[in-house]
Amino acid sequence: xxxxxxxxxxxxxxxxxxxxxxxxxxxxxxxxxxxxxxxxxxxxxxxxxxxxxxxxxxxxxxxxxxxxxxxxxxxxxxxxxxxxxxxxxxxxxxxxxxxxxxxxxxxxxxxxxxxxxxxxxxxxxxxxxxxxxxxxxxxxxxxxxxxxxxxxxxxxxxxxxxxxxxxxxxxxxxxxxxxxxxxxxxxxxxxxxxxxxxxxxxxxxxxxxxxxxxxxxxxxxxxxxxxxxxxxxxxxxxx
Numbered sequence: 515x516x517x518x519x520x521x522x523x524x525x526x527x528x529x530x531x532x533x534x535x536x537x538x539x540x541x542x543x544x545x546x547x548x549x550x551x552x553x554x555x556x557x558x559x560x561x562x563x564x565x566x567x568x569x570x571x572x573x574x575x576x577x578x579x580x581x582x583x584x585x586x587x588x589x590x591x592x593x594x595x596x597x598x599x600x601x602x603x604x605x606x607x608x609x610x611x612x613x614x615x616x617x618x619x620x621x622x623x624x625x626x627x628x629x630x631x632x633x634x635x636x637x638x639x640x641x642x643x644x645x646x647x648x649x650x651x652x653x654x655x656x657x658x659x660x661x662x663x664x665x666x667x668x669x670x671x672x673x674x675x676x677x678x679x680x681x682x683x684x685x686x687x688x689x690x691x692x693x694x695x696x697x698x699x700x701x702x703x704x705x706x707x708x709x710x711x712x713x714x715x716x717x718x719x720x721x722x723x724x725x726x727x728x729x730x731x732x733x734x735x736x737x738x739x740x741x742x743x744x745x746x747x748x749x750x751x752x753x
Contacts, residue, residue, distance in 0.1 A: 519674065519677065520751065522681070522684075522728065522751055522752070523728040523730065523751075524684065524728065525677065525680075525681070527539045528540065530652065532652040532653075532655075532656070537648060541648040541651075544648070545644060545645060545647075545648060548644040548647070549641060549644050552637065552640055552641055552644065555637060555640075556637060559633060559634060559637060563625070563630065563633065566625060567624070567625075569622075570622050570623075570624045570625075573622035574622050574624075577621070577622065688727050692726055692727070692746070695726075696744070696746075724747075725747065725748055725749040725752055726746040726747065726748055726752075727748060727749075727752040728749060728751075728752055730749045732747060733749070735749065735750045736748060736749055736750070736753075737749075737750070737753040
């Protein structure tokens with residue numbers, strides 16, 4: 515519930531909201547890992563298609579630019595007919611039949627665009643499934659909550675307490691970071707911006723500051739630090 519525990523900007527990026535159509539940061543990390551697993555298969559297909567095209571090109575060149583001359587000299591004709599159906603008869607027929615065949619160059623045929631498309635189409639479908647799987651994965655929690663409502667309540671309480679502990683630790687970390695930044699001398703650009711804001715107040719809308727904690731651009735709801743020597747400003751949620 516947003517009214518119960520509104521999330522900060524740093525906390526929003528670590529959660530997955532099922533009703534958002536856009537891909538979110540935790541889902542992007544998982545999706546990128548799935549897409550990286552498709553790269554070896556893509557490289558293998560590219561290698562196989564490249565090798566096929568290379569062999570086709572070599573055979574085509576040999577067929578169109580080669581000259582073969584046959585010279586036969588014979589004085590008698592020999593014909594052997596092997597009868598029978600045994601294993602030895604089949605072996606002799608295959609051996610002698612090979613001597614009677616005429617050897618010639620193969621007729622190379624290249625792959626068509628449709629064959630290339632059919633080869634890469636499953637890989638493209640796999641990549642699309644990697645992109646679309648994030649939406650069915652969002653239903654896992656809803657299905658588990660429907661069949662195990664008590665377990666879902668325990669998970670929600672655990673998440674709530676975990677978020678409170680993280681927010682408490684985050685507050686200490688932010689305080690330490692702000693204290694370190696306050697001890698450092700401001701740069702030339704920051705001094706020039708502060709001087710322009712004081713000299714010409716109407717430039718505030720163009721020289722906006724950002725929240726010291728979450729770095730959000732300045733809005734009318736930003737709260738300045740009550741210390742007159744401090745020029746830090748905070749957004750409403752961080753304040």
